[in-house]
Amino acid sequence: IAQMIGAERQQAFLKELGFFDPPPVEIVEADGAQPLLPRNWSELSTMTISYGHGISTSPMHLAAGYATMANGGRKVTPTLLHGAGTEPGPRVISEQTARASLDMLRKVVTEGTASFGDVPGYAVGGKTGTADKPKTRGGGYYEDKVIATFASVFPAHDPRYVLVVTLDEPVETSGDEPRRTAGWTAVPVAAARKRVV
Numbered sequence: 484i485a486q487m488i489g490a491e492r493q494q495a496f497l498k499e500l501g502f503f504d505p506p507p508v509e510i511v512e513a514d515g516a517q518p519l520l521p522r523n524w525s526e527l528s529t530m531t532i533s534y535g536h537g538i539s540t541s542p543m544h545l546a547a548g549y550a551t552m553a554n555g556g557r558k559v560t561p562t563l564l565h566g567a568g569t570e571p572g573p574r575v576i577s578e579q580t581a582r583a584s585l586d587m588l589r590k591v592v593t594e595g596t597a598s599f600g601d602v603p604g605y606a607v608g609g610k611t612g613t614a615d616k617p618k619t620r621g622g623g624y625y626e627d628k629v630i631a632t633f634a635s636v637f638p639a640h641d642p643r644y645v646l647v648v649t650l651d652e653p654v655e656t657s658g659d660e661p662r663r664t665a666g667w668t669a670v671p672v673a674a675a676r677k678r679v680v
Contacts, residue, residue, distance in 0.1 A: 485533035516541035553642035556581040589639040609635030611665035631665035
């Protein structure tokens with residue numbers, strides 16, 4: 484699908500979502516969240532970016548992207564100011580695509596890798612992501628260290644909230660072997676937070 488869409492359209496879409504710039508949040512640290520983009524956006528980059536590799540963004544970028552999808556496809560610009568940004572942003576995703584995406588996110592929780600996130604009464608939809616952690620001094624990735632993320636919206640049928648949980652080097656040890664994937668680490672943390680909300 485990424486090859487059919489092509490690098491140019493993929494870049495334009497991600498740019499519209501705000502994934503090419505630091506998030507415009509009213510804190511000094513926001514400038515440090517400059518996304519890491521490939522120097523040469525090749526066909527291989529297009530393919531790997533389509534499933535979450537080859538590009539690195541902040542949890543705030545991810546939250547804004549999910550909020551855009553959750554509100555029917557109109558761009559959401561993150562802000563800390565009460566009442567700011569209440570006007571709908573430009574359309575980035577069609578309503579039909581946004582709805583279909585939310586339905587798929589719900590199925591990830593009810594039938595897929597985020598089953599621990601199925602909190603009664605919340606109708607959570609979300610997506611897990613487990614990335615091998617790059618070695619500090621370059622030269623590949625650690626074999627036993629990951630960054631685990633669970634991005635979610637709820638309630639999936641009429642979203643009001645977005646929650647992104649990212650864990651650095653998580654390990655779940657209740658079984659015979661350590662588990663590091665987001666489904667075992669980040670998802671339960673998100674589910675625990677929802678139970679408190």
